[in-house]
Amino acid sequence: MKLIFEKSISGRKSSLLPACDVPEVELDAAYQRQSELPLPELCETDVSRHYTQLCQRVHGVNCGFYPLGSCTMKYNPRINEEMAALPGFTAIHPLAPKASTEGCREVYETAARYLCEISGMDGMTFQPAAGAHGEFTGVMLIKQYHVSRGDTARTKIIVPDSAHGTNPATAAMCGFEVVNIASAPNGCVDLEALKAVLGPDVAGLMLTNPNTVGIFDENILEITRLVHECGGLCYYDGANLNAVMGVVRPGDMGFDCIHMNLHKTFSTPHGGGGPGAGAVGCKEFLKKFLPKSVLMEEAGHIQVRMFEGNFLVVVRALTYLMTLGKEGVPEAAINAVLNANYLMRKIQGTFEPAFDRTCMHEFVLDLSEFKKETGVSALDVAKSLIDRGMHPPTMYFPLIVHEALMLEPTETESKQTLDEAAEIFRDLYKLAFTDPEYMHAAPHHAQIGRPDEVKAARNPILRWEQA
Amino acid sequence: MGSYVPATAAERREMLQAIGMNSEKELYSDVPASMLLDKPLNIPSGMSELEVRAKVEAMAAKNRVYETVLRGAGAYDHYIPSIVKYIPAKEEFLTAYTPYQAEMSQGILQSIFEYQTMICQLTGMDVSNASVYDGATAAAEAAAMCRDRKRTVTLVSATVHPDTINTIRTYCFGTNHELRVVPCKDGRTDPEALKEMLTPDVASMIVQSPNFFGQIEDAKALGEIVHAAKAQYILSFNPISLAILATPKECGADIAVGEGQPLGLPMAWGGPYLGIMTASSRMMRKLPGRIVGETTDDAGNRAYVLSLQAREQHIRREKASSNICSNEALCALTAGLYLATVGPDGLRQVAKQSMAKAHYLADALCAIPGVSLKYSGPFFHEFVTVLPKRDEVLSALDKAGILGGLPVEDGVLWCATEKVTKAQLDKAVAIVKEVLA
Numbered sequence: 009m010k011l012i013f014e015k016s017i018s019g020r021k022s023s024l025l026p027a028c029d030v031p032e033v034e035l036d037a038a039y040q041r042q043s044e045l046p047l048p049e050l051c052e053t054d055v056s057r058h059y060t061q062l063c064q065r066v067h068g069v070n071c072g073f074y075p076l077g078s079c080t081m082k083y084n085p086r087i088n089e090e091m092a093a094l095p096g097f098t099a100i101h102p103l104a105p106k107a108s109t110e111g112c113r114e115v116y117e118t119a120a121r122y123l124c125e126i127s128g129m130d131g132m133t134f135q136p137a138a139g140a141h142g143e144f145t146g147v148m149l150i151k152q153y154h155v156s157r158g159d160t161a162r163t164k165i166i167v168p169d170s171a172h173g174t175n176p177a178t179a180a181m182c183g184f185e186v187v188n189i190a191s192a193p194n195g196c197v198d199l200e201a202l203k204a205v206l207g208p209d210v211a212g213l214m215l216t217n218p219n220t221v222g223i224f225d226e227n228i229l230e231i232t233r234l235v236h237e238c239g240g241l242c243y244y245d246g247a248n249l250n251a252v253m254g255v256v257r258p259g260d261m262g263f264d265c266i267h268m269n270l271h272k273t274f275s276t277p278h279g280g281g282g283p284g285a286g287a288v289g290c291k292e293f294l295k296k297f298l299p300k301s302v303l304m305e306e307a308g309h310i311q312v313r314m315f316e317g318n319f320l321v322v323v324r325a326l327t328y329l330m331t332l333g334k335e336g337v338p339e340a341a342i343n344a345v346l347n348a349n350y351l352m353r354k355i356q357g358t359f360e361p362a363f364d365r366t367c368m369h370e371f372v373l374d375l376s377e378f379k380k381e382t383g384v385s386a387l388d389v390a391k392s393l394i395d396r397g398m399h400p401p402t403m404y405f406p407l408i409v410h411e412a413l414m415l416e417p418t419e420t421e422s423k424q425t426l427d428e429a430a431e432i433f434r435d436l437y438k439l440a441f442t443d444p445e446y447m448h449a450a451p452h453h454a455q456i457g458r459p460d461e462v463k464a465a466r467n468p469i470l471r472w473e474q475a
Numbered sequence: 476m477g478s479y480v481p482a483t484a485a486e487r488r489e490m491l492q493a494i495g496m497n498s499e500k501e502l503y504s505d506v507p508a509s510m511l512l513d514k515p516l517n518i519p520s521g522m523s524e525l526e527v528r529a530k531v532e533a534m535a536a537k538n539r540v541y542e543t544v545l546r547g548a549g550a551y552d553h554y555i556p557s558i559v560k561y562i563p564a565k566e567e568f569l570t571a572y573t574p575y576q577a578e579m580s581q582g583i584l585q586s587i588f589e590y591q592t593m594i595c596q597l598t599g600m601d602v603s604n605a606s607v608y609d610g611a612t613a614a615a616e617a618a619a620m621c622r623d624r625k626r627t628v629t630l631v632s633a634t635v636h637p638d639t640i641n642t643i644r645t646y647c648f649g650t651n652h653e654l655r656v657v658p659c660k661d662g663r664t665d666p667e668a669l670k671e672m673l674t675p676d677v678a679s680m681i682v683q684s685p686n687f688f689g690q691i692e693d694a695k696a697l698g699e700i701v702h703a704a705k706a707q708y709i710l711s712f713n714p715i716s717l718a719i720l721a722t723p724k725e726c727g728a729d730i731a732v733g734e735g736q737p738l739g740l741p742m743a744w745g746g747p748y749l750g751i752m753t754a755s756s757r758m759m760r761k762l763p764g765r766i767v768g769e770t771t772d773d774a775g776n777r778a779y780v781l782s783l784q785a786r787e788q789h790i791r792r793e794k795a796s797s798n799i800c801s802n803e804a805l806c807a808l809t810a811g812l813y814l815a816t817v818g819p820d821g822l823r824q825v826a827k828q829s830m831a832k833a834h835y836l837a838d839a840l841c842a843i844p845g846v847s848l849k850y851s852g853p854f855f856h857e858f859v860t861v862l863p864k865r866d867e868v869l870s871a872l873d874k875a876g877i878l879g880g881l882p883v884e885d886g887v888l889w890c891a892t893e894k895v896t897k898a899q900l901d902k903a904v905a906i907v908k909e910v911l912a
Binding site: 009011012013020021022024025028029030031032033035036039040041042043045046047048049050052055056058059060061062063064065066067068069070071074076079081082083084085087089090091093094095096097098099100101102103104105107108109110111112114115118121122125126137138139140141143144148151172173174176177178179180181182183186223224226228229252254255256257260261271275277278279280281282283284285299300310311312313314315316317318319320321323326327329330331332333334335336337338339340342343345346347349350353354366368390391394399400402405419420421422423449451454455456457458459460461463464465468469470471472 | 476477478479480481482486487489490491493494496499501502503504505506507510511512515516517518519520521522524527528530531532534535536537538539540541544546548549550552554556558560562563564565566567568569570571572573574575576577578579580581582583585586587588589591592593595596597599602603605606608609610611612636638639641642644645646648649650651691717718719720721722724725734741742743744745746747748759765766767768769770771772773774776778779780782783784785787788789790791792793794795797798799800801802803804805806808811812814815816817818819820821822823824825827828830831832834835853873878881893896897900
C-alpha cells in the first residue's frame with residue numbers, strides 16, 4: 009500500500025482550531041525555522057482511511073491466536089481501555105497539586121498493595137516504562153545497596169545462558185561485568201556452575217523462574233541461599249510470572265527484588281511494542297533505594313524517567329487485578345499452565361518438546377532432528393503458520409535449544425483454539441515430509457513474502473524521501 | 476469474581492485427563508511443596524465488570540480536572556483531535572506485540588516507518604528510531620551513545636528539565652560515568668562557563684531549547700562552542716515548537732531528543748509518553764532501540780522490517796547499545812497520526828497560537844504591579860515571573876478551576892497552549908490582580 013506521504017495533496021487540511029483570539033507575536037528571525045516543514049497534507053477522511061488500511065495489516069491478540077513464548081499474549085479486556093480513557097485520569101497534569109490527584113495516588117497505592125502481595129515483596133514502584141527498564145531499575149537497587157555499604161568490590165552479575173538478552177544488557181548498563189553460566193542439561197541452573205563463580209566479587213544473580221524453557225527450577229531455594237551466602241542479592245525477572253501468580257511467590261523463593269511486566273502478566277496491551285510498564289518490587293531493606301515517585305517522596309531517591317511512570321498502563325492493570333481478585337489470579341496461572349501442557353501433549357508425536365516433562369506456562373519445541381530429516385527449519389514452520397492465520401511462536405530462543413520454537417498459549421485461549429492449533433502443527437509436520445519446498449517459500453498468502461533483511465541492514469532506508 | 480478463562484470445569488477435567496493428570500496440583504509438582512501458598516492471596520475477591528467500573532470511576536472522580544491549565548514544565552495540555560484518540564484504540568494496533576513477524580505486521584512497521592520519517596521532517600535530522608520511553612531517558616541514552624574510552628564525561632545545562640538531569644545522573648551512575656552541570660545565567664546556558672568546562676574528556680553536552688524556564692537558548696552558538704572542543708552536541712527539543720523554531724539540524728545537533736507528549740498524547744499524570752530520538756547518519760548504528768527499515772520481499776515488493784538489529788540486546792547481549800526492548804510504539808503511532816492530522820499548517824497554528832497566548836498572558840501578568848518576567852531572553856510558550864503572595868495567588872486560581880503556573884525557585888513557571896481562550900486568560904489575570912491588589 010502507499011505511504012501516507014504518497015497520499016499528500018498540497019493545500020489539503022483539516023479544520024481543528026479557531027482563529028487566534030490574541031495578537032500574534034513575531035519571533036526574532038535568528039531563532040526561526042529556516043527549512044520547510046514537509047509534513048504530509050491530508051484531510052481527515054484520508055487519515056482515517058490510511059490508518060484503517062494499516063490496521064488491517066496487523067495481527068493483534070484480540071484478533072486471533074498469538075502463542076508468542078515469553079511474551080504472555082493474553083486477551084486484553086476492553087474494560088481496561090475504557091477505564092484508562094476516563095478524563096479523570098487522562099486530563100491530570102503530572103505536577104498538579106497533591107490535593108487534586110488523590111485518585112491517581114489511590115490507583116498506585118492499591119495496585120502496589122495487590123502486586124506486593126502477589127510477588128511477596130514489601131515495596132513497589134511504577135516508574136519503569138517497560139520490562140527492560142524495570143530490570144535496569146531493579147539492578148540499580150542492587151548497585152545502590154552495595155555502594156551504600158561501601159562494598160564496591162562487587163563488580164559481577166551472574167546470568168544463566170538461557171536468559172533473555174535484556175538481562176546481560178541490563179547488567180552492563182548498571183556497570184557490572186556479566187558472568188554467564190551454562191545451564192544444566194534440564195535447562196535449569198547448574199548448581200556446580202553457580203558455586204564455581206560465587207565469591208566476594210558477586211553483586212547478584214538475575215533469574216527468571218519458571219525459566220525460559222518453561223521449567224520451574226526445583227533448586228530455587230538452594231540457588232538463592234547460595235547467592236545470599238556469598239553476599240550477593242537475587243533479582244527476579246518477572247517475564248514468566250504468569251505461570252505462578254497466586255500459586256507461589258518470588259519473595260518466598262528468596263528473591264530480593266523483582267520486575268513485573270504489567271503488559272504481559274496483567275493483561276495490558278502491548279501496542280505493537282509498547283507502552284508497557286515494569287513495576288519493580290523489593291524487600292523492605294531495599295525500599296530506600298526505589299526511584300522517586302509519589303510512593304517515595306522524600307529526597308535522595310534516584311530517578312529513572314520523568315514524572316510518575318506509565319500511569320494509564322497501571323490503571324489498566326489495576327482494573328484487571330480488581331476483576332480477577334484473589335480467586336482469579338491463581339485461576340489464570342493454573343489455566344495458563346494447563347493450556348501449555350495440553351497443547352504440548354497434543355503436538356507431541358510430531359514436533360517434540362525439548363524437555364519431555366511437565367512444563368509451566370510455556371514450552372519449547374526442538375526442531376533440530378526434524379530439520380535433519382526434512383530440511384525444513386523452525387523458521388519455515390513459523391512462516392507456514394502465518395498462512396494458517398496464527399501468529400508464530402517465538403523462534404530461535406532460548407539460545408540453548410537449537411531450532412527452537414517457544415509456545416505460550418496463555419489461559420485466555422479455549423480448548424477449541426488449542427485443538428485447532430495442534431491440528432495445524434500436525435498438518436505442517438506432515439507437509440514437511442511431502443512438500444518441503446512449499447514450506448521453504450512460505451508464507452504464500454500473507455501481506456508480503458519473506459522480506460530481505462540483509463538488504464535492509466546493508467542499505468538502510470530508514471525514512472521516506474521525496475523522489 | 477471476574478475471569479477471562481474460557482475453559483469450563485468439564486473441559487478442564489478433560490484437558491487434565493488428556494495430559495495424564497488427576498488434579499491441577501500435579502501441574503505444580505516441580506515446585507517444592509513448602510513454597511506453595513497455603514492460603515488465598517490477601518487481596519479482595521474478584522468482581523464483575525459492572526462493579527469494577529464503579530470502583531475505578533470513583534477513583535477517577537477523586538481527581539480534579541481543571542477547566543484551565545496554565546502549567547507545563549514538561550507536560551502540555553494541547554488539543555487532541557478526535558481521530559487521534561480513536562485510531563490508536565483499534566484492537567489490531569492496540570493488542571499486537573512488537574512486529575517480529577514482518578509478514579503479518581506490515582501495518583505496525585509502516586506506521587513506525589512513517590513516524591520515523593515525520594520526525595526527521597520535523598527535526599531536520601537524518602534518522603529517527605522507533606522511540607524510547609520518554610524525553611528524559613532519550614537524553615540519557617543519547618549521552619551514552621557519545622561516550623568512548625577517551626571521552627567519558629557528560630555535560631548538561633542547568634536549564635534542562637530537572638527530571639531529565641536526574642535521569643541522566645542515574646544512567647551515568649549506572650555505568651560509573653561522570654555528569655557535570657553547566658551553570659546558567661539569566662535563565663539560559665552560560666556560554667563562557669561552557670567553554671571552560673569543555674575539557675578533552677568531555678564526550679557530549681546536552682542543551683534543552685526551549686529550556687525548562689521556557690527560554691529559547693542560543694542553540695546554534697552553543698553548538699559551535701561544543702563542536703570547537705570536538706565534543707558531541709545533544710539538543711533536546713519540544714516537537715510543537717519546531718514548527719516555527721530553528722530545527723536541531725539547523726542548530727548543529729549531532730543527536731536530537733525530545734518528549735513527544737505534546738503530539739497528541741494526554742497528560743495522564745505523567746505517562747505513557749514518548750521518547751523521541753534522532754541522530755545524524757554518522758551516529759545511526761549507535762542508536763538504541765527498534766528501527767524500521769524499508770526493503771523488498773521475495774517477489775520484489777516494498778516491505779518493512781525491524782532493521783539494524785545487530786545493535787540490540789537480543790543479538791549483542793551485554794555488548795548492546797542499550798537494554799531497551801519494548802518501547803512506546805503505540806505512542807509513536809499516535810504522534811505520527813497527530814502530525815498527519817494537523818499537517819504542516821495545523822502544526823504551525825498550534826505553535827503560533829501557543830506562543831501568542833503565552834505572550835499575551837505574560838504581558839497581562841506583568842502589567843500587574845509586583846509581577847515581572849524573571850528572565851530577559853526570548854520565550855516560546857512558557858515563562859517565569861516573579862510573583863508576590865505566590866501561594867495565595869495559586870490557591871485563588873485553584874478555587875476558580877484554574878491550574879496556575881508551577882512554583883520554581885523564587886518564581887512561577889507559566890505556560891499557555893492553543894487550547895486556552897483569551898477569556899480564560901483574562902479571567903486568570905483578573906484573579907491574580909485581585910489577590911495582589
